[in-house]
Amino acid sequence: MNERSGTAASLLSFFEELRSEGVAVGTSEILDCFEALDEVVWTDPRDFREAVAATVAKSQEDRRIFELLFDRHFFRAAEAEALEQGISEQRFDGGNRLDLDQLREAVRQAITAGNDGEMRDLARLAISAFGRRGERSGVIGVDVQRIRRNLGLQGGRGDGAGGADLDRAAVREFEQHLRRELERATIERTGKLPPSRPLAELDRALPTSPAQDLATVHRAVAQLKRRIATLGHEVRGRQRSPVVDIRRTMRASLETGGVPLRLKHRPRRPRRPEIYVLCDVSTSVSSASVFFLSVLHALHDSFRKLRSFVFIERISEVTDVFEHERDFRKIAERISSEGGVADVSGYTDYGRVWLEFGDEIAEDLGPRSTVIVLGDARTNGREPHAAEFGRIAEHAGRTFWLNPEPKLYWNYGDSVMSAYEPYCDGAFECWTTKHLENFVNVIASGARGASAN
Amino acid sequence: MPESPSSVTEVRDGLGEVGYLADESAALVSFLAQRLGKPILVEGPAGVGKTELAKALSRSTGRDLIRLQCYEGLDEAKALYEWNYRKQLLRIQAETADEAEAGWAGARGDIFSEEFLLTRPLLEAISSPEPVVLLIDEIDKTDQEFEAMLLEVLSDFQISIPELGRIEAKTHPLVLLTSNNSRELTEALKRRCLYLWLDYPEIERELQIVRLHTPELDETLARRLVEIVQMVRQLDLKKPPSIAESIDWARTLLLIGAEDIDRKTFEDSMSIIVKHRSDIDLVSERVTVKLSAGSEEGVTGLPGAGA
CATH class of the missing domain: 3.40.50.300 (P-loop containing nucleotide triphosphate hydrolases)
Structure with a gap:
């Protein structure tokens, strides 16, 4: 155990880092991990990594964070060790004699072959070659892109139909090598490690362009569906229902000698939720409404009884659009062209929206319906008609508000969130997938917020 | 172990x-x-x-x-175990009155023995x-x-x-x-x-899988098939094609004796990998177009196919 203490310590600090990024690494996981490491060959970095990942990262999200941190952490650990022991790698000096075209060709070959060691060597060659030409900017990210462009590397963009293009993943791997070698050079030059930084919130913020990562939203929404469907299940589960469960009754009758004295009832099945989603699509939430629309889009695949509405100054039902269109971009286009939600000014008028919704739709609402409002509650100084919203909330079984602004900004300026909040069963900030999941969690745990009625 | x-x-x-x-x-x-x-x-x-x-x-x-x-x-009754109450009932009823008095103590222990246990998978x-x-x-x-x-x-x-x-x-x-x-x-x-x-396999591994299950299929055709399946997965579909479905598709192509996946073959057999009405529309809109272009480029492409 002793000679491994270096690795063990390093692993432990890696787990510490994982924890600080929100991955729940328990003691039992750590024990499992060490047990698993006893079983694999340590010389294969891939096995090592997979073994650690399989025991520690227990969801895809965790796995993503794991991947982001793993390289960084062990690269830093190795460099720290090297610094301490005064080891530095010899810089390669043959770069100027190497023909650029030759290098290009060699890199291409290495990438196609996917040879890890070769790619690394070539990355260093490329760096020294370009360093000599005085093109180094000093900013690692910029340098990587410059070198990549100089080498003429282009990730295959045509979904595999592009022909001679290189595999995009492989190019990215090469970029990763470049980045690491550049970092290593910097560390060796300055003789100290750059400060470690937590993962930027950016790394896990919501997808801003829907085409980019609709899948993430879809996943979160798939969970939402499940949670809503089983909401309060545990409370209702054993309540009596009129249907007698013959099997359980018979089994219970054994206790009384085969005479069914006690009737067992079938547990009540959870109700099918009816969901009304109201989505603000005005300019003040333009970045968020893209996300909201993707949520709507995803919800439509999941629920059958879902009616969706978009609003700015007026409200308009878009259930049909979602039912008939699959392509997200087309949906966005159709909503903006024929939604008829902007009247004159194009500014949101929540009050008017409630009045319209109350007039036309509210009578359809019942105790089984859930109303979810997606919007920033910025009324542009118009009358909020909070009482009308209250009436809607009263009709509906549950009302939730998702606000794309951080809680800090609520009630500043023209935001009238506080007027609406009392009527909701819960109001949540929602600008990352994490928030969306949090929302799912909260409604699943049955917490009914500070409800006014 | x-x-x-x-x-x-x-x-x-x-x-x-x-x-x-x-x-x-x-x-x-x-x-x-x-x-x-x-x-x-x-x-x-x-x-x-x-x-x-x-x-x-x-x-x-x-x-x-x-x-x-x-x-x-x-x-748990369906996953772990369940008492076989019918058999227990029979066991109790089979006891005639004369031995009932004496046998009760025995019977009580009896009907909750492993004999009356219905094992479920776990x-x-x-x-x-x-x-x-x-x-x-x-x-x-x-x-x-x-x-x-x-x-x-x-x-x-x-x-x-x-x-x-x-x-x-x-x-x-x-x-x-x-x-x-x-x-x-x-x-x-x-x-x-x-x-x-587990995620969808990369192109090479999926090709291996398809080849493993349909070794009779021509290699270039198999590669083309896998390329198309991978392309289809890139689209935002309700249900992207699974590995099993690419294998099914490979078998179908083998059955109908296709030599190349041109537009017509694809349209005919598309329903094997895409199973939603709206998905089919999307795929035929995006992929089929590329296909006809592909077969024009290709050496083996049949010119009359893309009508």
């Missing part, structure tokens, strides 16, 4: 022999699971071979496969004299309570039956749980498992 594998390569080769091409992580995790005796939690989109992995493991290790298909409302896996592979399929479809019930089975490999006491595993089953990730599983369950994320 008899013959547990000694290396990752051994596991991978074993799986390969029974027709399952495992990737690095799948082989490693299966190896670890057998060495450490821990359950595997396999997650991934539908149709990437999660269930197939369990079947392949059972074939390669020569163990029986016991499968528990989960669904909403699954309870108990069956635990009590099997031979080691088995236990597949708990689509665990995310069940309720949280069911997960909690599984914990005892998964961590200690034992089941407590109030009337009988504890039944401990005679052999160590290899447990796989699959999930489509439709809900977050509880931390307690995850903690006891090794985690494996």
